[in-house]
Amino acid sequence: MPIDETIAGYSDLAFESAFAVYLLAFVLLIWQYAGARTKQAEARELVAAGGVASPTSAVPGRVVEAPRKPWSERLGNMAYAVLIVGVALHVGSIVLRGFATHRFPLGNMYEFxxxxxxxAMVVGLVFLRGQRYRSMWVFLIVPVMVLMFLAATVLYADAAPVVPALRSYWLPIHVTIVSTGSGIFLVSGIASLLFLLRLRQPEGEEHGRIGAIARRLPDARTLDRLAYKTTIIGFPLFGAGVILGAIWAEAAWGRFWGWDPKETMSFITWVVYAAYLHARATSGWRDTRAAWINVAGFTAMLFNLFIINMVVSGLHSYAGLN
Structure with a gap:
């Protein structure tokens, strides 16, 4: 069937609008992050006030107005609402791309x-809902926007039919699972990086440039648990994607595994994340060492996504780039 250029144009417009909305949310999040008070600052304010409520608050018959939410909290709520709109546009661009091409929209690097x-953004909306996670959005949305910018410029491909090798029912199964797992690993990797940053700023200390950045983050244990929980979800998904890819390879190329660069790097990435989960459960490794292994897995995933697809030649060279 011919490509519907009108719907394809709407898809591109939704993608660009999502990027613009994320940019607006980023500005609000930066504002919120800069204005957020730390627990230590709030404790000092309470001590300075004597640590007691105003006597007038207990007078019978007096109507006491509820305290207004601080600006930082209101900005955070606004940013979260804006993020929901951005994610809706983001997902809408994928759906429209599928309608425009009459296929599942995962045929090139731009779509992947x-x-x-x-x-990654949907997982963020699920796991980063509470107020204590709001500061993390600043660090998650930056790599998402960088990747979207690269997708819209360097990796962009016009809506078109896929190459014959990808015309298979395995495309939506295999690539959807792998791309979803990659998005989850993005959240996990950011959480581990922030965990390592938070460890350099112990609770109760707020000095130095690192302290100025880290003191508004959730505590290190919360970040570590977030990295672990998201990896627990992403690891079996990514592993299932690798296995299903091998089954597709047998149907397409007559062998399950041929140590193609993409296959090899995907397997290495999976092994690194398996090492992280093992380290996370091993005494003496579950803190800093495990976090560094998770960061290594995140790096391997990015290497597999960009370097292997764009630089190394192999059977999986379907980047859609000239």
Whole structure:
């Protein structure tokens, strides 16, 4: 069937609008992050006030107005609402791309990165809902926007039919699972990086440049648990994607595994994340060492996504780039 250029144009417009909305949310999040008070600052204010409520608050018959939420909290709530709109546009761009091409929209690097970043944002909406996680959005939305910018410029491909090798029912199964797992690993990797940053700023200390950045983050244990929980979800998904890819390879190329660069790097990435989960459960490794292994897995995933697809030649060279 011919490509519907009108719907394809709407898809691109939704993608660009999502990027613009994320940019607005980023500005609000930066504002909120800069104005957020730390627990230590709030404790000092309470001590300075004597640590007691105003006597007039207990007078019978007096109507006491509820305290207004601080600006930082209100900005955080606004940013979260804006993020929901951005994610809706982001997902909408994927759906419209599928309608425009009459296929599942995962046939090139542009579409893969769009799906992976959308998955990361959806996971973020699920796991980073509470007030204590709001400060993390500043650090999650930056790599998402960088990846989206690269997708819209360097990796962009016009809506078109896929190459014959990808015309298979395995495309939506295999690539959807892998891209979703990659998006989840993005959240996990950011959480581990922030965990390592938070460890350099112990609770109760707020000095130095690192302290100025880290003191508004959730505590280190919360960040570590977030990295672990998201990896627990992403690891079996990514592993299932690798296995299903091997089954597709047998149907397409007559062998399950041929140590193609993409296959090899995907397997290495999976092993690194398996090492992280093992380290996370091993005494003496579950803190800093495990976090560094998770960061290594995140790096391997990015290497597999960009370097292997764009630089190394192999059977999986379907980037859609000239």
């Amino acid at each position: 990165v769009t799906m992976a970043t959308a998955a």
